[in-house]
Amino acid sequence: MAVNVLLNILQQGLCYALVALGVYISYKILNFPDLTVDSSFPLGGVVCIGLIQVGCPYILAIIVAFIAGASAGLITAFLHLKFKINNLLSGIITMTALLSINIALSKGRTLIPYNDNKTLFNNNLTSHFAFNQYSSAITNIIILIIIVIALKLILDLFFKTKRGFMLRAVGDNEQMSVSLGSNSGLYKLLGLCLANGIVGVAGAIYSQYMRYFDNTSGTGMVVIALASVIIGTGIFRKSLIIKGTTSVIIGALIYTASLNIVIAIGVPSTYLKLFMALIFAIVLIINNYLPDKKRGKRKMEDISNA
Numbered sequence: 001m002a003v004n005v006l007l008n009i010l011q012q013g014l015c016y017a018l019v020a021l022g023v024y025i026s027y028k029i030l031n032f033p034d035l036t037v038d039s040s041f042p043l044g045g046v047v048c049i050g051l052i053q054v055g056c057p058y059i060l061a062i063i064v065a066f067i068a069g070a071s072a073g074l075i076t077a078f079l080h081l082k083f084k085i086n087n088l089l090s091g092i093i094t095m096t097a098l099l100s101i102n103i104a105l106s107k108g109r110t111l112i113p114y115n116d117n118k119t120l121f122n123n124n125l126t127s128h129f130a131f132n133q134y135s136s137a138i139t140n141i142i143i144l145i146i147i148v149i150a151l152k153l154i155l156d157l158f159f160k161t162k163r164g165f166m167l168r169a170v171g172d173n174e175q176m177s178v179s180l181g182s183n184s185g186l187y188k189l190l191g192l193c194l195a196n197g198i199v200g201v202a203g204a205i206y207s208q209y210m211r212y213f214d215n216t217s218g219t220g221m222v223v224i225a226l227a228s229v230i231i232g233t234g235i236f237r238k239s240l241i242i243k244g245t246t247s248v249i250i251g252a253l254i255y256t257a258s259l260n261i262v263i264a265i266g267v268p269s270t271y272l273k274l275f276m277a278l279i280f281a282i283v284l285i286i287n288n289y290l291p292d293k294k295r296g297k298r299k300m301e302d303i304s305n306a
Contacts (some may be wrong), residue, residue, distance in 0.1 A: 002033065005260055005261075005264050007138070007141070008137075008260055009253065009256050009257045009260045010253070011137060011141055011142075011144065011209065012253075012256045012260070013211055013252050013253035013255075013256035013257065014141065014144035014145060014147075014148050014205045014249075014253075015144065015149050015192060015202065015205060015254070016202075016224050016252040016256055017224065017228070017248065017249040017252035017253065018147070018151065018198065018201065018202035018204040018205060018206075018226060018228055019037065019198075019221055019224065019225045019228075019252075019257040020201075020224075020225045020228035020232075020248045020249070020251065020252045021148075021151060021152065021198055021248055021249070022037070022069075022194075022195040022196065022197075022198035022202065022225070022244060023037060023195065023199070023222065023225035023226060023229055023236070024229050024244065024245065024248045025167075025191055025194055025195040025198070025249060026073075026191060026192060026195040026196075026235060026247045027226060027229055028171075028229055028244065029159075029167060029171050029191065029192040029244075029246075030167065030170065030171040030187075030188060030190065030195070031171040031172070031213065032087050032171070032191070032245075033087060033088050033091070033187065034073075034076060034087070034091045034093045034192060034195065034196070034222075035088065035091035035092050035095050035222055036072050036073060036075075036076045036094045036095050036098070036160055036192075036196055037091075037095075037196070037199050037218070037222040037225060038095050038218045038220070038221050038222050039070040039072065039094070039095040039097075039098030039099055039101075039102060039218055039220065040068075040069045040098065040196040040200050040203070040218075040305040041069075041199050041200070041202060041203040041206075041217065041218040041221045042102050042203055042213075042214070042215055042216075043065075043068050043069060043070060043072060043098055043101070043102055043105075043203065043218075044069050044199065044200030044201060044202065044204040044207075045065070045203040045204055045206060045207035045213045045214075045217060046062045046067035046106050046112075046207075046213055046215070046304075047061070047064055047068045047104045047200070047204070047214075048062060048064070048065045048103050048203070048204035048207055048208065049114060049207055049248065049303065050106075051064055051233045052107060052117050052118075053117060055281040057118075058118060058119050058120050058123075058127030059120075060304060061152050061204065062120070062201055062204045062205065065200045065203065065204035066197040066198070066200050066201045066204075067197070067202055068198035068200050068306075069196040069197045069198070069199050069200020069203070070193040070194070070196055070200065072094055072098060072195040072196045072200070073192035073194070073195055073196030073197065074189065074192070074193050075097075076090045076091050076093075076094040076192055076196070077079070077188055077189040077192040077193065078092075078189075079093055079094065080188070081185045084188060087153065087174075092135075098218040102215055102218075103215065106213065106215050107183050108294065110214065110215045110216065111212055111214055111215075112213040113211065113212040114200075114211050114213075115287055117289075119208040119211070120124045120143060120208045120209075121136075121139070121140050121208055121209055121211075122208075122211070122252060125145075126139050140209060142287060143304065144161060144205075144209075147205065150247045151163075152246065152249065155245050156243060156245055158250060158255060158275065163182070163187075163190070166182050166187055167187045167190060167191050169181065169182065170184045170187040170188060171189075171191070172268060188278040192234075194272065199221075199225075202216070203217070208237065208286055214272065218297075219264055219273075220273055220276055221282050222274055223277065224276065225254045226257075226280070227251070227253075227276075227279060227280045227283050228248060228252035228254075228255045229248050229251060230251070230283050230284065230287055231251035231254050231255055231283055232244075232247035232248045232249070232250050232251025232252070232254070233247050233248065233251070234239075234251075234283070234286070235247065235250070235251070235254075235297065236250075236285045247248070255279065255283075258279050259272065259275065259276065259279070264274045277281045
């Protein structure tokens with residue numbers, strides 16, 4: 001029982017960590033509360049399964065899922081920058097529109113199984129590691145760890161580049177970055193495309209891990225991702241060693257562990273969303289009341305650890 005719970009926490013937590021890394025860019029780095037996530041996540045999943053079912057290799061399908069997610073972020077950025085729509089409302093408009101698009105792409109089906117199609121977790125290589133009842137889960141965890149670490153390292157390298165630094169500067173102080181000659185709109189567009197592209201990849205990988213696409217999988221995903229970001233960055237806010245991307249991954253595992261413990265003690269799944277909201281509220285309350293220095297300095301610490 002305990003082993004199954006632990007394996008489930010690691011698998012789900014690593015999947016959610018991918019989403020959290022995307023939201024980390026929009027929410028923490030860019031300071032843009034983007035609700036597009038709730039629809040760009042299933043968008044990546046439905047694009048991925050649709051391509052795989054027509055014979056597309058799963059790696060290529062994941063790449064296209066990134067492009068689909070990035071396109072969703074592009075629409076949100078366009079609404080915000082071109083038409084001066086509030087950042088929160090821009091995300092809501094895109095999210096709402098994508099609900100219909102996702103239904104259309106899935107042809108009205110809520111659940112679509114992968115069946116025997118080759119996926120990231122079900123292919124000729126992974127079939128050689130079926131030794132016992134835990135081998136499939138362990139193989140999934142290894143694959144997810146590789147993907148999460150690879151993405152984390154890529155983001156860490158990107159944040160050290162000039163574009164990455166300017167992206168953080170726009171989120172920290174947009175007026176100052178403009179005075180330095182930076183095109184803040186361009187960097188907002190870049191950040192939202194990158195964030196939602198990663199979320200699209202997360203949706204594609206999550207659907208392959210689950211072995212089916214669920215059109216409702218994006219519901220509450222932004223809450224999970226935000227809670228993961230806040231938990232991780234809150235715990236390691238004063239650390240000079242743990243980078244922001246690392247703290248977000250740890251936060252996702254902690255949040256997933258909390259949800260799985262709730263389920264393990266016998267709480268009906270009907271109330272899972274309620275407990276998700278409660279845990280998120282508790283995280284926000286604790287984060288607000290923790291002793292801290294000036295928020296401006298905290299923001300600079302977050303940027304230096306990114």
